[in-house]
Amino acid sequence: MGGAAGVAGVAAGETGVDDLPTTIRTTRDRIRRAAERAGRDPRRVRLAAATKGVDAGRVLEAIRAGLTICGENRWQEARAKMDAVGDHAGVTWHFFGRLQRRKLRHLVGRFDLIHSVESLEQAEEIHRRAREQGMVQSILLEVNVGGESSKGGFRPDEAPDAAAAMDSFEHVAVRGLMTLPPGQPDPERSRPSFRQLKALADRLAAMPLRRVRMDELSMGMSNDFEIAVEEGATLVRVGTALFGARPPVSTAG
Numbered sequence: 001m002g003g004a005a006g007v008a009g010v011a012a013g014e015t016g017v018d019d020l021p022t023t024i025r026t027t028r029d030r031i032r033r034a035a036e037r038a039g040r041d042p043r044r045v046r047l048a049a050a051t052k053g054v055d056a057g058r059v060l061e062a063i064r065a066g067l068t069i070c071g072e073n074r075w076q077e078a079r080a081k082m083d084a085v086g087d088h089a090g091v092t093w094h095f096f097g098r099l100q101r102r103k104l105r106h107l108v109g110r111f112d113l114i115h116s117v118e119s120l121e122q123a124e125e126i127h128r129r130a131r132e133q134g135m136v137q138s139i140l141l142e143v144n145v146g147g148e149s150s151k152g153g154f155r156p157d158e159a160p161d162a163a164a165a166m167d168s169f170e171h172v173a174v175r176g177l178m179t180l181p182p183g184q185p186d187p188e189r190s191r192p193s194f195r196q197l198k199a200l201a202d203r204l205a206a207m208p209l210r211r212v213r214m215d216e217l218s219m220g221m222s223n224d225f226e227i228a229v230e231e232g233a234t235l236v237r238v239g240t241a242l243f244g245a246r247p248p249v250s251t252a253g
């Protein structure tokens with residue numbers, strides 16, 4: 001960014017006007033410091049913006065300010081936004097909403113990474129669709145570490161067998177795990193869930209699997225991403241801390 005634009009950005013922030021370049025920079029600084037506190041390489045942690053409820057114009061502003069990963073929750077919203085935003089070098093789209101079987105075909109091949117695969121059946125369907133397209137779809141397995149009945153995801157004890165079954169899917173690349181712990185007002189209360197996810201990933205990484213990898217841990221949101229980074233996150237999914245509070249939206253689809 002040029003000097004003049006930078007100065008204008010700081011001035012806007014100081015007057016309380018929304019300033020995406022500043023919030024993105026601040027968030028990246030917080031990620032970097034959390035990584036350093038834990039003795040981790042900050043370059044191993046990527047910021048995935050949760051752009052649900054954020055219009056295409058602001059997403060474009062965020063991309064101009066250096067955002068590289070847009071994460072969406074619903075196919076209809078994502079499709080409209082991807083069309084409006086267009087292609088930008090180095091920018092990829094991730095999907096982390098609840099997966100619905102009849103929408104899966106739209107997602108395969110369009111999202112760089114699907115974080116929210118919560119059953120072997122979903123992985124099978126992704127494999128089938130990816131094979132039709134002659135491509136390999138990268139996915140993460142969502143794990144319900146908190147054991148909440150309201151949430152989807154693999155139980156930790158189911159994950160090893162599921163990963164072993166997926167190891168034969170040539171058109172699916174399992175890249176790691178994702179979790180969505182209970183929203184906690186006190187971010188420290190998310191730490192045990194993040195630790196459990198990391199321990200499970202280590203266990204899966206030690207299994208004799210050929211295709212399944214455990215390179216990515218998607219965990220941490222606006223209120224607890226620093227804790228997640230301390231515990232090993234490689235992808236943090238941050239919405240509110242970047243874009244401010246959003247109107248209530250459905251997260252399914």
Ligand SMILES: *Cc1c(COP(=O)(O)O)cnc(C)c1O
Binds near residue numbers: 073096180221237251
């Ligand atoms: C919305 C959302 C986020 C980001 O939540 P914030 O609290 O706004 O940072 C992260 N992950 C998923 C799956 C989401 O739906």
